[in-house]
Amino acid sequence: xxxxxxxxxxxSRLTRDDAxxxxxxxxxxxxxxxxxxxxxxxxxDGNSLGALPKxxxxxxxxxIVHEWGDGLIRSWNSAGWIALAQSxxxxxxxxxxxxxxxxxxxxxxxxxxxxxxxxxxALQQADAPSRTTIVSERSNFPTDLYIAESIAAASGxxxxxxxxxxxxxxxxxxxxxxxxxxxxxxxxxxxxxxETTRMAHAAGxxxxxxxxxxxxxxxxxxxxxxxxxxxxxxxKYLNGGPGAPAFIWAHPRxxxxxxxxxxxxxxxxxxxxxAPFDFTPxxxxxxxxxxxVCGTPPIVAMRALQCGLEVFAEAESHGxxxxxxxxxxxxxxxxxxxxxxxxxxxxxxxxxxxxxxERGSQVSFAHADGFAVxxxxxxxxxxxxxxxxxxxxxxxxxxxxxxTPLYTRFVDAWDAAAALAxxxxxxxxxxxxxxxxxxxx
Amino acid sequence: xxxxxxxxxxxSRLTRDDAxxxxxxxxxxxxxxxxxxxxxxxxxDGNSLGALPKxxxxxxxxxIVHEWGDGLIRSWNSAGWIALAQSxxxxxxxxxxxxxxxxxxxxxxxxxxxxxxxxxxALQQADAPSRTTIVSERSNFPTDLYIAESIAAASGxxxxxxxxxxxxxxxxxxxxxxxxxxxxxxxxxxxxxxETTRMAHAAGxxxxxxxxxxxxxxxxxxxxxxxxxxxxxxxKYLNGGPGAPAFIWAHPRxxxxxxxxxxxxxxxxxxxxxAPFDFTPxxxxxxxxxxxVCGTPPIVAMRALQCGLEVFAEAESHGxxxxxxxxxxxxxxxxxxxxxxxxxxxxxxxxxxxxxxERGSQVSFAHADGFAVxxxxxxxxxxxxxxxxxxxxxxxxxxxxxxTPLYTRFVDAWDAAAALAxxxxxxxxxxxxxxxxxxxx
Numbered sequence: 001x002x003x004x005x006x007x008x009x010x011x012s013r014l015t016r017d018d019a020x021x022x023x024x025x026x027x028x029x030x031x032x033x034x035x036x037x038x039x040x041x042x043x044x045d046g047n048s049l050g051a052l053p054k055x056x057x058x059x060x061x062x063x064i065v066h067e068w069g070d071g072l073i074r075s076w077n078s079a080g081w082i083a084l085a086q087s088x089x090x091x092x093x094x095x096x097x098x099x100x101x102x103x104x105x106x107x108x109x110x111x112x113x114x115x116x117x118x119x120x121x122a123l124q125q126a127d128a129p130s131r132t133t134i135v136s137e138r139s140n141f142p143t144d145l146y147i148a149e150s151i152a153a154a155s156g157x158x159x160x161x162x163x164x165x166x167x168x169x170x171x172x173x174x175x176x177x178x179x180x181x182x183x184x185x186x187x188x189x190x191x192x193x194x195e196t197t198r199m200a201h202a203a204g205x206x207x208x209x210x211x212x213x214x215x216x217x218x219x220x221x222x223x224x225x226x227x228x229x230x231x232x233x234x235x236k237y238l239n240g241g242p243g244a245p246a247f248i249w250a251h252p253r254x255x256x257x258x259x260x261x262x263x264x265x266x267x268x269x270x271x272x273x274x275a276p277f278d279f280t281p282x283x284x285x286x287x288x289x290x291x292x293v294c295g296t297p298p299i300v301a302m303r304a305l306q307c308g309l310e311v312f313a314e315a316e317s318h319g320x321x322x323x324x325x326x327x328x329x330x331x332x333x334x335x336x337x338x339x340x341x342x343x344x345x346x347x348x349x350x351x352x353x354x355x356x357x358e359r360g361s362q363v364s365f366a367h368a369d370g371f372a373v374x375x376x377x378x379x380x381x382x383x384x385x386x387x388x389x390x391x392x393x394x395x396x397x398x399x400x401x402x403x404t405p406l407y408t409r410f411v412d413a414w415d416a417a418a419a420l421a422x423x424x425x426x427x428x429x430x431x432x433x434x435x436x437x438x439x440x441x
Numbered sequence: 442x443x444x445x446x447x448x449x450x451x452x453s454r455l456t457r458d459d460a461x462x463x464x465x466x467x468x469x470x471x472x473x474x475x476x477x478x479x480x481x482x483x484x485x486d487g488n489s490l491g492a493l494p495k496x497x498x499x500x501x502x503x504x505i506v507h508e509w510g511d512g513l514i515r516s517w518n519s520a521g522w523i524a525l526a527q528s529x530x531x532x533x534x535x536x537x538x539x540x541x542x543x544x545x546x547x548x549x550x551x552x553x554x555x556x557x558x559x560x561x562x563a564l565q566q567a568d569a570p571s572r573t574t575i576v577s578e579r580s581n582f583p584t585d586l587y588i589a590e591s592i593a594a595a596s597g598x599x600x601x602x603x604x605x606x607x608x609x610x611x612x613x614x615x616x617x618x619x620x621x622x623x624x625x626x627x628x629x630x631x632x633x634x635x636e637t638t639r640m641a642h643a644a645g646x647x648x649x650x651x652x653x654x655x656x657x658x659x660x661x662x663x664x665x666x667x668x669x670x671x672x673x674x675x676x677k678y679l680n681g682g683p684g685a686p687a688f689i690w691a692h693p694r695x696x697x698x699x700x701x702x703x704x705x706x707x708x709x710x711x712x713x714x715x716a717p718f719d720f721t722p723x724x725x726x727x728x729x730x731x732x733x734v735c736g737t738p739p740i741v742a743m744r745a746l747q748c749g750l751e752v753f754a755e756a757e758s759h760g761x762x763x764x765x766x767x768x769x770x771x772x773x774x775x776x777x778x779x780x781x782x783x784x785x786x787x788x789x790x791x792x793x794x795x796x797x798x799e800r801g802s803q804v805s806f807a808h809a810d811g812f813a814v815x816x817x818x819x820x821x822x823x824x825x826x827x828x829x830x831x832x833x834x835x836x837x838x839x840x841x842x843x844x845t846p847l848y849t850r851f852v853d854a855w856d857a858a859a860a861l862a863x864x865x866x867x868x869x870x871x872x873x874x875x876x877x878x879x880x881x882x
Contacts (some may be wrong), residue, residue, distance in 0.1 A: 008753055018507065036506070036510045037460030037510075038513070040508070041513070043513055044512045045513065048514050049509075049513060049514045050596055051510075051513065052505065052506070052509050052510035056505060057502055057505045057506050057510075060501060060502075060505060061498055061501075061502060061742070064493065064497060064498045064682065064745070065477070065493070065498050067683075068490075068493050068683055069477045069479070069492075069493035069498075070479045070484070070533025071476075072479070072484055072486065072491045072824060073489050073824060073826065074484045074685075074819075074824070081683060107548070107549070107552065107736075108548070108710065108735060108737055108739075109711030109736055109737075110708065110711065110712075110735045110737075111552055111708060111710070111735055113738055114707070114708055115648045138722055139722075140722075141711075142711050142714070142717075142720050142721065142722060143710045143711035143712075143722070143736065145710060145722050145723070146709045146710060146714065146723075146724035146808060147708070147709060147710060149709065149723070149724050150705060150707045150708070150709045150724070151707070153537060154595065161722060172880075174583055177808045207557035212632070220483075231852025234736065241505065241509055241512070241740070241741050242509055242516070242517075242737075242739075242740035242741065243509075243524060243736075243737045243738045243739035243741070243743075244739070244741075245739070246736070248743070256457060264591060266591045266592070266595055267551065267552060267555055267586060267588070267592065268587045268588060268591045269549065269552070269584045269587060270551065270582075270583050270584035270587060271551075271584075273583070274588065276583075277584075278827075278829060279583050279828060279829060279831070280583065280831060281579055281580075281581075281584075281586050281602060281831065281834075282587075282590070283586070283587035283590050283591070284588070284872070292743070294549060294551045295548075295551035295552055295584065295684075296549055296551075296676065296682035296683070296684045297682045298549075298682065298683075298685070298686070298739055298742050299683035300501070300684070300685075300741060300742055301683050301684075301739050301741055301742045302684075303743055304505070338774065354667075356727060377645055378515075383513060383514060383515070385514065387720060388718075388719060389790045390720070390721060391720070393722075398468055438580075
């Protein structure tokens with residue numbers, strides 16, 4: 001067992017016993033007990049919707065029954081609701097290399113991106129008005145591109161979509177803002193945040209990072225990279241529940257500048273006012289990240305997100321995000337190795353970088369009938385998801401597998417590879433029932 | 442008892458037994474059983490945070506444990522999450538005089554107002570570009586003014602704040618949009634929606650209504666008034682919980698026009714795309730109200746809001762919103778009558794219109810030490826709230842009392858008036874402990 005556990009999972013095809021041995025030697029294994037996972041399911045879609053922390057149901061119940069039901073309006077003070085946007089933000093901050101008081105939680109990722117990108121464009125408009133282009137990656141998550149389209153259209157600037165490999169050539173004197181998702185939602189490729197930010201700054205651009213697929217999945221160091229703005233998702237790796245509140249960060253140099261010059265972001269709701277309960281008719285932005293809050297925070301949903309973040313706090317004593325990253329790499333390596341060993345000639349092509357340093361916490365394979373393959377796999381109890389490719393950019397149809405190290409076991413990765421091999425070799429995915437399109441896969 | 446019940450509560454000072462008799466004869470009284478209200482409290486702040494429907498805790502538990510925990514990503518289909526923004530919107534529609542498919546739920550009121558006001562301004566920009574002024578009421582709820590400030594600043598237009606009584610003179614050929622809150626958050630005065638909309642249309646303006654203090658509190662007929670856009674709050678009269686998702690409505694003539702001309706609102710997130718799960722890089726707005734959805738909907742919070750709306754569906758068999766309105770007027774009349782009979786010479790001045798047709802579902806009194814008076818009253822178990830006045834507009838400090846007819850009894854209104862009389866006559870409010878400012882009252 002010790003020998004198997006010590007063997008690198010990517011070196012060769014392991015046996016199921018080897019995978020079990022890796023779990024037995026996994027210091028993070030006890031964290032799985034923090035989650036309520038259904039029996040008979042291997043859940044590899046935590047990169048789309050994270051699993052349910054066991055503590056969440058009772059905590060939300062407490063918030064509803066006691067804080068709301070008994071405390072009523074008084075709970076804004078007595079239960080600390082008023083401070084949640086920032087206190088939960090502080091918990092996020094520990095995962096993304098930012099400081100206390102720099103992150104605020106609330107609204108959706110799309111809405112927060114609108115705030116961050118608007119603020120970045122406004123700063124450039126003030127300092128370098130000739131820069132009128134937002135640059136992003138063509139294969140960025142669509143909502144980012146849609147929001148950037150709107151901001152560009154409203155401000156008379158341009159949105160230029162490029163391939164990631166052309167980045168160095170595409171940052172020019174027109175570029176106001178580079179907007180990237182740290183880990184690509186399709187192929188899981190990770191940008192070198194520090195190097196990309198350095199390059200963008202050297203070209204005179206600001207950088208807005210979307211951490212949807214990286215916060216909680218791998219170490220992120222916004223200050224170390226000298227990043228400008230960031231947003232991220234609460235319902236993927238942070239396990240905050242479906243549609244959980246998102247987060248937003250701005251480098252203090254930008255919030256200080258905005259403080260100094262009285263700059264606002266456009267979603268200037270009352271909870272982002274310097275003194276919301278003065279009810280003054282004119283807007284005066286709160287200092288720091290507080291100006292990025294908009295309406296009344298969604299308390300019940302924020303309590304659920306808080307529970308997800310508490311699990312990360314517990315993971316600290318098991319090695320924290322560095323240990324989680326190492327396990328995530330091990331899980332993905334084992335899965336890639338298993339699939340490539342057992343599914344040869346079955347039409348799969350690895351789309352995720354083989355080098356762990358170049359990928360996030362997911363593995364994607366192209367398959368011409370990816371939708372049906374994934375449906376057949378889900379019917380077997382292995383839940384990943386499917387993302388359609390797009391003809392103009394020669395993107396392939398993908399099946400995606402997320403390896404969330406808080407609750408995924410090595411044996412899950414092994415079983416998933418075996419199930420995929422079986423689905424492909426049996427050709428069960430050809431059955432018509434697996435070709436019926438549903439809204440979300 | 443019958444005689445007392447039949448007596449108009451506003452005609453004279455009633456006894457507590459009279460109030461009890463009114464409750465005994467109240468066809469809506471059983472609806473109170475739908476709510477979990479703490480013992481020993483008279484809750485008159487449902488206009489700020491509605492009370493907890495009993496069904497909510499178990500429904501949210503079910504959503505968390507079974508839909509999220511067991512169903513995981515599959516629940517977007519199997520639990521109908523994907524359709525909630527619109528299906529809950531349809532429940533809201535029945536309360537505001539709009540049709541099915543016309544209302545969408547999600548985001549905060551502030552964010553939704555940003556969408557609606559942006560769309561209204563964009564329509565005017567296309568049709569009447571010389572109109573560059575947004576007109577609103579100086580005493581409108583601040584978040585509305587803050588959002589309008591931002592939209593005006595970004596588009597180079599003006600925000601003109603007026604007194605409501607000057608409205609007829611202030612709509613001119615510059616006016617693009619009139620933005621009003623149907624029921625004023627301070628004094629509870631209600632605008633005549635049909636007449637105001639007619640006047641604005643005659644002047645060439647579009648009208649955006651904020652229904653935060655009217656949806657669920659009194660009959661609203663958006664189609665009858667030929668209104669243009671509306672937004673409203675989920676956590677006040679709709680009892681959706683702290684920070685509940687808000688709603689947005691647009692008249693079909695505007696969404697059809699936007700469909701025809703490919704117009705978007707600026708918060709163009711992926712859930713407002715015509716085919717979000719195609720993941721195309723370019724935005725194409727969903728038809729109808731669907732284009733006003735932005736990011737991933739907050740499912741847990743939406744389930745809670747759904748519970749609040751179900752109580753209104755049950756109220757249908759008790760006379761519905763018309764019966765609720767009649768009771769709300771009766772409650773407020775009884776309270777005003779009680780206060781004015783017992784608190785004479787105590788420094789109170791009624792700020793809410795005495796004529797029930799001119800007010801919403803709240804009663805506000807000015808008092809020079811309103812903050813302390815309200816704190817003393819809360820210590821007595823009667824929960825209303827306090828809103829500071831603003832010197833430049835000669836606004837008084839107010840104490841506010843909301844009369845939410847789903848769960849407020851006539852005896853509650855009677856007891857609240859008696860408690861207020863006692864707080865004032867005893868001058869207990871002068872104690873220093875009642876003068877310590879907290880964040881929210």
